[in-house]
Amino acid sequence: MDWKPDRKAKKAIYKQLAEYIENGIADGTFPPDKPLPSERSLAKELNLNRSTVIAAYDEIESNGLIKRNRGSGTTISKDIWGITKKRIPSWNRYVEAGSFLPNLPVTQKIRKEIEEQNLINMASGELSEDLFPIKDLRNITSTRSYAGSIGYDHPQGNRILRETILKHVRDSRRIESSPGSILITSGAQQAIHLVVQCLLKPGDAVAIEEPSYHYSLPIFKSAGLRIFYLPVDNDGINPEDLISLYKKHRIRMIFLNPIFQNPSGTLLNEKRRKSILEISSEHGIPVVEDDPYSLTSFSGEQISSLKSMDVNGNVLYISSLSKIVASGLRIGWIIGPKPVIERLSDAKQQIDFGHASFNQWIANDFLESNEFKHHIKNLVVQLRKRRDQIVSSLSEFLGDQVNFLIPEGGIHIWCEIKKDFNEVQLLEESIKRGVIYVPGSTMGSKKNCVRFTFASANEENIHEGIRRFASALQVI
Ligand SMILES: Cc1ncc(COP(=O)(O)O)c(C=O)c1O
Numbered sequence: 191m192d193w194k195p196d197r198k199a200k201k202a203i204y205k206q207l208a209e210y211i212e213n214g215i216a217d218g219t220f221p222p223d224k225p226l227p228s229e230r231s232l233a234k235e236l237n238l239n240r241s242t243v244i245a246a247y248d249e250i251e252s253n254g255l256i257k258r259n260r261g262s263g264t265t266i267s268k269d270i271w272g273i274t275k276k277r278i279p280s281w282n283r284y285v286e287a288g289s290f291l292p293n294l295p296v297t298q299k300i301r302k303e304i305e306e307q308n309l310i311n312m313a314s315g316e317l318s319e320d321l322f323p324i325k326d327l328r329n330i331t332s333t334r335s336y337a338g339s340i341g342y343d344h345p346q347g348n349r350i351l352r353e354t355i356l357k358h359v360r361d362s363r364r365i366e367s368s369p370g371s372i373l374i375t376s377g378a379q380q381a382i383h384l385v386v387q388c389l390l391k392p393g394d395a396v397a398i399e400e401p402s403y404h405y406s407l408p409i410f411k412s413a414g415l416r417i418f419y420l421p422v423d424n425d426g427i428n429p430e431d432l433i434s435l436y437k438k439h440r441i442r443m444i445f446l447n448p449i450f451q452n453p454s455g456t457l458l459n460e461k462r463r464k465s466i467l468e469i470s471s472e473h474g475i476p477v478v479e480d481d482p483y484s485l486t487s488f489s490g491e492q493i494s495s496l497k498s499m500d501v502n503g504n505v506l507y508i509s510s511l512s513k514i515v516a517s518g519l520r521i522g523w524i525i526g527p528k529p530v531i532e533r534l535s536d537a538k539q540q541i542d543f544g545h546a547s548f549n550q551w552i553a554n555d556f557l558e559s560n561e562f563k564h565h566i567k568n569l570v571v572q573l574r575k576r577r578d579q580i581v582s583s584l585s586e587f588l589g590d591q592v593n594f595l596i597p598e599g600g601i602h603i604w605c606e607i608k609k610d611f612n613e614v615q616l617l618e619e620s621i622k623r624g625v626i627y628v629p630g631s632t633m634g635s636k637k638n639c640v641r642f643t644f645a646s647a648n649e650e651n652i653h654e655g656i657r658r659f660a661s662a663l664q665v666i
Pocket of ligand 1: 376403452
């Protein structure tokens, strides 16, 4: 065999071997009427571990290309070279060739662990089920007649819902706009994705906060953008940093989550908010304001959005119902200049033909109801209790081993751990003890940080979760 694995390549050796064999099956190097080399002989010939060869065969078998038979070795599936001469494409190669990048491996791991194990979940950035307004939503779905209202709708989203959201942002965020300037999206996430895809091109420089939720999104890299970072201190980003980034890299767009930022929990102070708007209008740089958390203010104070302070039309405003009603509704929105909204909704129509009408009606009826106001009041009380719980549990179990800022809203707390540790090992040890959180490096921290979401577990579980985390930290 003249093939050799490339030991310097990034791709795992078992994957290289799987690809080599798959290609060999496709081009006839491995004929259909002969068994494939045994695991042992292949390992010897290629000077590989037998487990590497087994992993390669496992992968090819999962694609349906080979069969492992007890006694007669590994053979090529009859379906491929049988009477019908069907050929199965080499799916692995397609999977790796797409230009849309996968999630970070650690993000994939966290999702899998949450699905497969019964863990105290302080990783998912959402409310726990008991905080969803299930009863209110059930009342809405059981009383409304959906006759005539669930066909394809306007690509910008249902007109009645757009008007209801405009009233909601006028009352709660002091944002004035019109139905032509808002697009309903599948959560804030889709709004960010549409902005990246439709308004920027490969090579454009963008600025994001560090740490930030946006850091965790491969959609920026998939779009070929050059990403520059604005460090977040206790009052958010520093406008001076923005000026120097702009001078060096001609920043084309700024992505900010100014209020109760994910993950740091910080609030961009008013002076800085003003000066960012000044810089934005002086240089004509659009600001994308991602604002899903502002209604959770624990003090009840209504913090002005950048959009409400923006007199020149520089801000694209994004928000959603995910963090205040239910993440599974997938209702988000973006407000901006009409031509921008029309461009984005044209793209959204190509992608999914507009948002699901059923969810839009539910969202509309809930937002319009008195129950919505009661729900938010109650939610803020509950989130505040959970915030207090996590602060007291961190003090009880970790004391002076951690630094953190007490968030005044939102659902996350960002903890700096004073000692050096191995991030992967700490996550593994924590999972072994039944708790999961988000390691800081996935959100762009250079220091030893972790993000705990305190909305996704109740007070008792928060206390137990931090106890388990502290015990994991002791052993590494
Ligand atoms: C700052 C920020 N923006 C956007 C999102 C996406 O939320 P969704 O698409 O559920 O509205 C999240 C979710 O965690 C977030 O924290």
